[in-house]
Amino acid sequence: MSITKEISIRRTFGIISHPDAGKTTLTEKLLLFGGAIQVAGAVKSNKIKKHATSDFMDIERQRGISVATSVMAFNYKGKKINILDTPGHKDFAEDTYRTLTAVDSAIVVIDVAKGVEEQTEKLVGVCKGRSTPMIVFVNKLDREGKDGFSLLDDIEQKLNMKACPLSWPVGMGSDFKGVYNIYEKSLVLFSPHGKQAEEDTMLIEDLSDPILDEKVGKRLADELREEIDTIEEVYPKFDAEAYRKGELNPVFFGSAINNFGVKEMLDCFVEIAPGPLARETEERIVHPEEEKFTGFIFKIHANMDPKHRDRIAFLRICCGVFKRNTNYLHVRNNKKMKFSNPTAFMAAKKSIVEEAFPGDIVGLYDPGNFKIGDALTEGETLHFKGIPSFSPEQFRYIENADPMKSKQLNKGIHQLMEEGVAQLFIKQDNQRKVIGTVGALQFDVIKYRLEHEYGAKCSYEPLNIHKACWLSSEDETAIKDFLSRRRNNIAKDIEDQIVFLAESQWMLKAAQDNHPEVEFHFSSEF
Numbered sequence: 001m002s003i004t005k006e007i008s009i010r011r012t013f014g015i016i017s018h019p020d021a022g023k024t025t026l027t028e029k030l031l032l033f034g035g036a037i038q039v040a041g042a043v044k045s046n047k048i049k050k051h052a053t054s055d056f057m058d059i060e061r062q063r064g065i066s067v068a069t070s071v072m073a074f075n076y077k078g079k080k081i082n083i084l085d086t087p088g089h090k091d092f093a094e095d096t097y098r099t100l101t102a103v104d105s106a107i108v109v110i111d112v113a114k115g116v117e118e119q120t121e122k123l124v125g126v127c128k129g130r131s132t133p134m135i136v137f138v139n140k141l142d143r144e145g146k147d148g149f150s151l152l153d154d155i156e157q158k159l160n161m162k163a164c165p166l167s168w169p170v171g172m173g174s175d176f177k178g179v180y181n182i183y184e185k186s187l188v189l190f191s192p193h194g195k196q197a198e199e200d201t202m203l204i205e206d207l208s209d210p211i212l213d214e215k216v217g218k219r220l221a222d223e224l225r226e227e228i229d230t231i232e233e234v235y236p237k238f239d240a241e242a243y244r245k246g247e248l249n250p251v252f253f254g255s256a257i258n259n260f261g262v263k264e265m266l267d268c269f270v271e272i273a274p275g276p277l278a279r280e281t282e283e284r285i286v287h288p289e290e291e292k293f294t295g296f297i298f299k300i301h302a303n304m305d306p307k308h309r310d311r312i313a314f315l316r317i318c319c320g321v322f323k324r325n326t327n328y329l330h331v332r333n334n335k336k337m338k339f340s341n342p343t344a345f346m347a348a349k350k351s352i353v354e355e356a357f358p359g360d361i362v363g364l365y366d367p368g369n370f371k372i373g374d375a376l377t378e379g380e381t382l383h384f385k386g387i388p389s390f391s392p393e394q395f396r397y398i399e400n401a402d403p404m405k406s407k408q409l410n411k412g413i414h415q416l417m418e419e420g421v422a423q424l425f426i427k428q429d430n431q432r433k434v435i436g437t438v439g440a441l442q443f444d445v446i447k448y449r450l451e452h453e454y455g456a457k458c459s460y461e462p463l464n465i466h467k468a469c470w471l472s473s474e475d476e477t478a479i480k481d482f483l484s485r486r487r488n489n490i491a492k493d494i495e496d497q498i499v500f501l502a503e504s505q506w507m508l509k510a511a512q513d514n515h516p517e518v519e520f521h522f523s524s525e526f
């Protein structure tokens with residue numbers, strides 16, 4: 001197959017949701033459609049169980065299992081689809097943010113009863129910032145929930161999306177009869193447990209057709225007619241180009257566990273979702289059709305098993321063909337590297353790949369060379385953009401608890417930060433090291449790993465910080481003035497960028513109000 005053809009059939013996306021909305025269930029159904037797994041339940045190991053949150057080792061163990069499900073590839077209708085797994089657990093949100101840099105589109109799962117939840121809002125915000133095309137799947141229609149229009153309002157207001165319903169529920173919960181596929185003008189009737197037969201789908205060109213009343217009852221049929229009229233009046237017509245620009249968001253309704261409405265969404269997805277997109281670097285835009293290989297590392301997964309210390313670095317191929325046992329330039333270290341065991345993922349199966357194409361993800365065994373955002377090329381110096389660090393939410397001073405092991409401690413901290421476990425800041429007033437994380441769990445992970453992987457001991461001291469913001473200004477004196485006034489709250493990150501550590505929401509607001517010439521950024525790239 002030619003490289004142009006290989007590129008044209010790739011669809012790489014992530015599923016995002018608040019925990020429990022049904023991401024794992026949906027993923028599994030998609031894999032079943034693609035024939036990548038044969039039985040339901042095969043992907044469950046990927047999920048961090050709710051009740052295990054107090055025991056980080058348990059979570060890490062489950063994360064270890066999830067290496068295999070980091071990327072799940074399957075074939076469907078002539079397309080090669082890569083689903084990148086995004087942890088829903090909020091303590092690993094930073095992992096998810098980074099994974100979203102490697103996708104070309106996303107599917108957002110929302111629970112019909114709960115509507116838009118906090119984690120979904122955050123993740124959609126990250127995708128919005130990059131104009132990532134997103135499709136929404138409203139799940140659990142077999143249960144009572146919010147009505148369709150208030151969900152669309154929720155989606156528009158909280159997620160700042162332009163909703164474009166492509167299917168519409170007929171009834172809900174115990175009354176749920178099916179969905180009307182607006183895109184294809186067909187009615188799909190619901191039967192629990194995924195026994196959706198061909199004859200349960202019917203084409204209804206004209207909603208006034210009495211067959212509709214016969215199938216769903218007069219009350220629901222009339223309701224549907226009225227609602228579809230409203231949709232046609234109020235919501236925009238579907239426009240694939242607007243969707244691909246991230247300006248319009250198709251919305252589907254269904255029930256993942258019952259395998260209902262999933263196929264309709266998948267069929268639409270393979271038709272409209274973008275293939276591998278161009279990527280921005282500091283030097284230039286990298287286009288997938290380019291001949292020479294280029295890729296970047298978006299995630300590093302450490303192995304918690306002490307017998308297998310290797311890390312796996314996940315590489316997104318951006319252009320050209322990545323080949324096994326071929327020398328590539330690791331741009332940051334200016335070193336040639338080749339990989340004898342690059343791994344591809346097919347659902348839970350791993351295999352060594354000879355070559356990979358734009359849109360593909362390969363896992364590279366890494367003894368500690370890589371850092372998130374690193375570029376691999378055939379020789380060109382490129383620095384990928386759009387892989388920022390996000391403002392952490394928890395902060396502690398980190399101290400050396402074993403003075404004989406300070407070298408090990410420094411090496412360990414440095415490597416863990418490169419892996420993206422947390423962020424390190426050096427406070428400028430006292431030169432003390434501050435660790436910032438998204439979730440409190442990460443502090444335990446760091447302590448444990450420093451001890452078991454680097455033979456170093458650390459202790460923490462509390463630090464009352466609400467947010468870290470990166471600073472910039474057109475006016476250099478404004479920054480200087482700010483730095484001298486807020487000396488006690490200034491730190492530097494590992495790239496030597498200036499960061500303001502605000503003690504409270506109020507303090508942050510006061511700083512913003514008093515220094516209008518200074519810009520406060522919530523991610524390291526601006």
Ligand code: G4P
Pocket residue numbers: 017018019020021022023024025026047088139140141142143254255256257258
């Ligand atoms: P997540 O990955 O987004 O966290 O969610 P997951 O798929 O694990 O689903 C969360 C819960 O919601 C699961 O139940 C799952 O069975 C259920 N669920 C998913 N889709 C539907 C649906 O369409 N309708 C209904 N009624 N439930 C759905 P659980 O009891 O938490 O887990 P389990 O014991 O079923 O594994």
